Amino acid sequence: MARRILLVSNFFPPRTIGGAEIVAFRQARELAARGHEVTILAGDQPSDTAPAGTLNFDIYEGLPVYRLSIRSLDPDLNFFWPAAARRLTAVMATHRIDAVHFHNVMGLGANLIPVAKAAGAQCLVTLHDHWGFCLRATRLRPDDALCNNFEECSGCLCAIQPAGGVALPTRLRRDYVTWCLRHADRLITPSAYLASAYEQAGFSARQIIVISNGIDLDTVPAGPKEPSRNGAMRFLCSAYLGEHKGMLVLLEALKLLAENPDIPLGWHLTIAGEGHLRSRMEEILRASRLNDHVTLAGRLPRHELLDLLSKTDVAVLASVWPENEPVFMLEAVASGTAQIATRLGGNVELVEDQVTGLLVAPGNPAELAAAMCKYILNPALAAQHGARNRDRRSQFDEVTTVQTLEAVIDGSQRSDPTIASQEPVVVCATGWPSLEVCTLINHVHEHLYPGPPPRFIWREWADAFVWRDATLLWLWDRHPEEWIVNTALRRGVPVLAPATEWAEGLARHYGAVVLYNTYLEALAAMRILLSMPTLRDEFNRRSRAASSTAAALAPRAAFSLTSDAVR
Numbered sequence: 001m002a003r004r005i006l007l008v009s010n011f012f013p014p015r016t017i018g019g020a021e022i023v024a025f026r027q028a029r030e031l032a033a034r035g036h037e038v039t040i041l042a043g044d045q046p047s048d049t050a051p052a053g054t055l056n057f058d059i060y061e062g063l064p065v066y067r068l069s070i071r072s073l074d075p076d077l078n079f080f081w082p083a084a085a086r087r088l089t090a091v092m093a094t095h096r097i098d099a100v101h102f103h104n105v106m107g108l109g110a111n112l113i114p115v116a117k118a119a120g121a122q123c124l125v126t127l128h129d130h131w132g133f134c135l136r137a138t139r140l141r142p143d144d145a146l147c148n149n150f151e152e153c154s155g156c157l158c159a160i161q162p163a164g165g166v167a168l169p170t171r172l173r174r175d176y177v178t179w180c181l182r183h184a185d186r187l188i189t190p191s192a193y194l195a196s197a198y199e200q201a202g203f204s205a206r207q208i209i210v211i212s213n214g215i216d217l218d219t220v221p222a223g224p225k226e227p228s229r230n231g232a233m234r235f236l237c238s239a240y241l242g243e244h245k246g247m248l249v250l251l252e253a254l255k256l257l258a259e260n261p262d263i264p265l266g267w268h269l270t271i272a273g274e275g276h277l278r279s280r281m282e283e284i285l286r287a288s289r290l291n292d293h294v295t296l297a298g299r300l301p302r303h304e305l306l307d308l309l310s311k312t313d314v315a316v317l318a319s320v321w322p323e324n325e326p327v328f329m330l331e332a333v334a335s336g337t338a339q340i341a342t343r344l345g346g347n348v349e350l351v352e353d354q355v356t357g358l359l360v361a362p363g364n365p366a367e368l369a370a371a372m373c374k375y376i377l378n379p380a381l382a383a384q385h386g387a388r389n390r391d392r393r394s395q396f397d398e399v400t401t402v403q404t405l406e407a408v409i410d411g412s413q414r415s416d417p418t419i420a421s422q423e424p425v426v427v428c429a430t431g432w433p434s435l436e437v438c439t440l441i442n443h444v445h446e447h448l449y450p451g452p453p454p455r456f457i458w459r460e461w462a463d464a465f466v467w468r469d470a471t472l473l474w475l476w477d478r479h480p481e482e483w484i485v486n487t488a489l490r491r492g493v494p495v496l497a498p499a500t501e502w503a504e505g506l507a508r509h510y511g512a513v514v515l516y517n518t519y520l521e522a523l524a525a526m527r528i529l530l531s532m533p534t535l536r537d538e539f540n541r542r543s544r545a546a547s548s549t550a551a552a553l554a555p556r557a558a559f560s561l562t563s564d565a566v567r
Helices: 019-033 082-095 112-118 170-182 192-200 247-259 278-287 302-310 327-335 365-377 379-396 398-410 417-421 435-442 464-469 482-490 501-509 519-531 533-545
Strands: 004-009 037-044 055-060 063-069 099-102 122-126 186-189 208-210 233-238 267-272 294-298 314-317 338-342 357-360 425-429 455-458 470-475 495-498 513-516
Touching: 004 019, 004 082, 019 037, 019 063, 019 327, 019 398, 037 082, 063 082, 082 112, 099 112, 099 398, 112 122, 112 170, 112 464, 122 398, 170 435, 170 455, 186 192, 186 398, 192 208, 233 302, 233 327, 233 365, 247 267, 247 278, 247 365, 267 302, 278 294, 302 327, 314 327, 314 365, 327 338, 327 379, 338 365, 338 379, 357 365, 365 379, 425 464, 425 482, 435 519, 464 470, 470 482, 470 519, 482 495, 495 501, 495 519, 501 513, 513 519
Parallel strands: 004 037, 004 099, 037 063, 099 122, 122 186, 186 208, 233 267, 233 314, 267 294, 314 338, 338 357, 425 455, 425 470, 470 495, 495 513
Antiparallel strands: 055 063
8 A cells, every 4th residue: 555655864865875864765765666655854954045944845866855954963952853843744744644764863853753653643763873872873982982881871971951051961862862762653773783772772672673774786786706907905995984983993904904024915995985084094094105005085976886896805894883784784795795894783794704704803903904814815715705795685685675664664553552651751840950960860770670760851842742651740949930830730740849838838739749858858759659650640630639628748758868958
């Protein structure tokens, strides 16, 4: 059955061409070829003629594309943008969309997901990296160490400062993005590795399905490799020129190759791509006298890259972050090219070690150089591994990928409502949080157990959908805005408030107001409220009754734990 599908991506060809953008475009094109009505909503870089928020329309290779100039890619602002949600709603209404397929949305906003869901559309999200629980999307800490504790977001960024000037604990950002993703019908991960990472981060396995991105085999030549004219071993690396892609590690490996007297001069590496390390890499190549061995080709059009790959013996990917399903390794398979990749993430699903290529330890230039040397000294091995890739390329046919994706869409599999409601939602207000509040929130997972930790969501992000899921309103200071308290009480949401004369008056009239004198008392109160559903139900009942004679529960005596001042 033909569907009206909206594909959403923070960038889209021809403006930006990365792995995720290529996948989004190819899937949109193939779904349109299968008779579906496909529309694109994509982010775009702002300009003098198209400032942030500007929505332009064009046709790209037969696909209607709405391009929205993005206001920011900074983590403070890239995850929540009401203006983008309004544009999404308008496009969905104009085209009567019944299914939305999200790809990367950082820059447009994760809030688009629950908005599309509330509009009645089926919602799928393809996760190309770790953005659903990692603000850096790479799982790498600032020192490039791999993060294995997904609760320690404050270790990378202590606070964010969204519009309005209030500095907020970084955890609030992570919790909001996670809450948004909970409302998708399906989370699609192209690799089993990424599915496992999201499950470790607390996402339900019932929500996740693994579907390879695949590769468009018709556009990738796969004939036997013609040997180079001078017999040199030809390497190719196609990647962003950044630290997480292992560029500096790769250059160190090249130095070791060039300095090894046992290696003949017959080798050459082409690096295709751009990035912030370009000038530094040029300096290193000059200083190391590697220019005869290495060519920085810059960003190449895809047809030129594929043509170069057809003349390449070994594809090299030195990433130090756990890749999902790198397009370059898929292209290596499809083109019958031997592979060298780091033993991380989805690489191990695309490289059959010692069969189609060689896997090496990340961040280890000596091991990378040894792998390259192995092919230089044994060209027949590169041909053998490339031939094995050529034999298995049909396993990654993009046609199969789109058929599977189409079946998921046609199956109209809706999200399990219990997935979104598993974790309690705590709406936070009102003023600038104190250091104690930030510390408590960043470490609350260590204290609120058993059961899943709550999702803390800042009041400015709390629309009707958040309030529907809200378990508690937590007031951080002694000067709350009455409207937010009234909103919570009308919706039957308990209020956790500092003990003031005004709050005590509320507590006398509403049984859903819990008072605290210290932040440790607030933590103790949350632990009791969030772990006792029957108690929460009683609070909700009393709040809805709004009886002026209802006796307040007496939490202060029960939760008097410390003398720390509430600031």
